[in-house]
Amino acid sequence: MPLVRLSLLIVAVGSLLSCQSAPQAPEHAGLLVLHNLNLVDVEQGKLQANQLVVVQQDRIVAIAPEQDLAKYPDATQIDAGGQYLIPGLWDMHVHFEGRDLVEDNALLLPVYLAYGITGVREAASNLAPVVLSWRQQVEQGRLLGPKIFTAGQMFEGIDSLWDGDLEVGTEQQMRDGMDKLQHMQVDFIKITENTLQPDLYLATIREARRRGFLVSSHVPYGTSIGELSDAGLSSIEHASYLLRLGFADEGQTAAAVRAGQLTIQQAADHYKTGFDQQLAIKGYQQLAAQHVAVTPTLIGGRQLAHLHDTDHSHDQFLQYLTKDFTASYQWRIDRMKGETAEQQQQRKDKEQLIAAQLPYLWQAGVTLLAGSDSAALNTYVYPAQALHDELELFQQAGLTPAQILQTATINGARFMRQDQDYGSIAVGKKAELVLLHDNPLQNISATRQVQALLYQGQWYDKSQLEQLLQKAAARKQQLEH
Numbered sequence: 078m079p080l081v082r083l084s085l086l087i088v089a090v091g092s093l094l095s096c097q098s099a100p101q102a103p104e105h106a107g108l109l110v111l112h113n114l115n116l117v118d119v120e121q122g123k124l125q126a127n128q129l130v131v132v133q134q135d136r137i138v139a140i141a142p143e144q145d146l147a148k149y150p151d152a153t154q155i156d157a158g159g160q161y162l163i164p165g166l167w168d169m170h171v172h173f174e175g176r177d178l179v180e181d182n183a184l185l186l187p188v189y190l191a192y193g194i195t196g197v198r199e200a201a202s203n204l205a206p207v208v209l210s211w212r213q214q215v216e217q218g219r220l221l222g223p224k225i226f227t228a229g230q231m232f233e234g235i236d237s238l239w240d241g242d243l244e245v246g247t248e249q250q251m252r253d254g255m256d257k258l259q260h261m262q263v264d265f266i267k268i269t270e271n272t273l274q275p276d277l278y279l280a281t282i283r284e285a286r287r288r289g290f291l292v293s294s295h296v297p298y299g300t301s302i303g304e305l306s307d308a309g310l311s312s313i314e315h316a317s318y319l320l321r322l323g324f325a326d327e328g329q330t331a332a333a334v335r336a337g338q339l340t341i342q343q344a345a346d347h348y349k350t351g352f353d354q355q356l357a358i359k360g361y362q363q364l365a366a367q368h369v370a371v372t373p374t375l376i377g378g379r380q381l382a383h384l385h386d387t388d389h390s391h392d393q394f395l396q397y398l399t400k401d402f403t404a405s406y407q408w409r410i411d412r413m414k415g416e417t418a419e420q421q422q423q424r425k426d427k428e429q430l431i432a433a434q435l436p437y438l439w440q441a442g443v444t445l446l447a448g449s450d451s452a453a454l455n456t457y458v459y460p461a462q463a464l465h466d467e468l469e470l471f472q473q474a475g476l477t478p479a480q481i482l483q484t485a486t487i488n489g490a491r492f493m494r495q496d497q498d499y500g501s502i503a504v505g506k507k508a509e510l511v512l513l514h515d516n517p518l519q520n521i522s523a524t525r526q527v528q529a530l531l532y533q534g535q536w537y538d539k540s541q542l543e544q545l546l547q548k549a550a551a552r553k554q555q556l557e558h
């Protein structure tokens with residue numbers, strides 16, 4: 078199948094129609110009809126068999142039963158062979174980072190598309206100006222990659238561990254930083270807890286909300302989750318923090334840290350034993366009531382828990398990652414080398430306990446967002462592929478495939494207030510569509526078998542997606558020599 082450029086077809090039809098003397102254009106020229114489809118309704122978690130989807134430029138203009146195909150004789154028709162159509166997947170937590178890794182990250186952008194991922198939420202990095210430029214170029218169709226939402230730089234305290242963050246020590250500095258991010262037109266605010274003081278942490282959330290921003294954050298030991306929610310937090314990044322809700326004295330512990338009566342290490346040790354599941358569930362209900370979403374990011378913890386018993390040297394995805402990119406994995410590997418067998422087991426147990434929270438969170442009504450936390454600094458959390466790993470971990474944790482699909486489609490679109498255009502297959506929405514070989518409502522692993530993609534008005538069949546991957550692998554080789 079040659080590349081189908083709908084936008085060009087539309088221009089041709091438009092010019093013919095505007096000219097009275099020209100022969101009349103066929104009524105449906107310029108339309109693309111994808112037919113013989115099993116359409117996955119992610120909102121209802123149901124399959125609609127024998128459907129067709131009509132696309133004009135980059136929008137869905139009609140959805141109809143297969144027998145309506147005869148109504149579109151002049152449209153470009155693509156027979157989907159009874160395969161399964163889902164909306165493009167969104168990875169709601171990635172980082173494009175590394176001052177010397179601009180090209181190494183850039184080559185991965187088309188790889189996201191080949192993996193069925195048409196949107197990413199970039200949770201801040203030391204490449205903010207680059208990421209903002211990519212966001213614009215993708216939007217304008219000058220760069221092939223997923224739609225990008227970015228936090229730009231994240232808020233931190235003075236002398237934090239991180240490079241390229243926005244380090245603030247006073248409310249005035251925080252407001253100046255917020256001005257800067259507003260000027261950069263970031264899509265949301267991200268806050269992390271390395272050295273940012275608790276009171277300023279809460280003030281940053283309030284200021285972000287006052288200015289109309291969504292705000293995502295970690296959880297410092299010096300603030301309770303309830304305090305963050307009350308301040309207006311939009312999402313908690315990493316479900317590991319939620320375990321603190323299983324402790325009756327979470328609030329007192331945070332207050333003790335803030336008062337200097339307890340060190341961070343003592344607080345961390347305190348939370349190691351005594352988790353109460355019923356108490357945690359009450360906390361999740363409170364999160365749901367306050368509309369705080371959660372991005373679990375399980376795959377990072379899984380990879381670390383199995384670092385000592387997994388050989389990654391033959392991982393297929395390494396063909397897209399430069400040696401410079403994977404060199405940044407080493408710091409965590411080194412940091413964990415001294416772990417005892419007992420510590421390794423504790424890590425695995427904790428990882429299991431975190432994963433086990435997902436069904437409880439769902440039942441409590443908490444919005445879950447699928448995010449991989451893929452980043453050069455996050456060891457063996459491979460860009461694009463890690464979202465699929467994450468979705469499989471959700472399945473192992475006990476969520477249904479229908480629930481999991483929501484976390485990677487409509488939930489993200491709603492969270493970003495973009496669901497008028499994205500997140501499901503519906504008339505009027507953008508036609509960012511992924512064709513799968515198998516039914517993802519039976520097994521979420523089906524999302525790995527991407528057969529074709531419609532994105533920005535262009536159809537990519539399997540061989541064209543394969544070409545995108547080959548180009549990325551070739552670019553990786555080129556950068557290494």
Ligand SMILES: [Zn+2]
Pocket residue numbers: 170171172200450
């Ligand atoms: Zn992250």
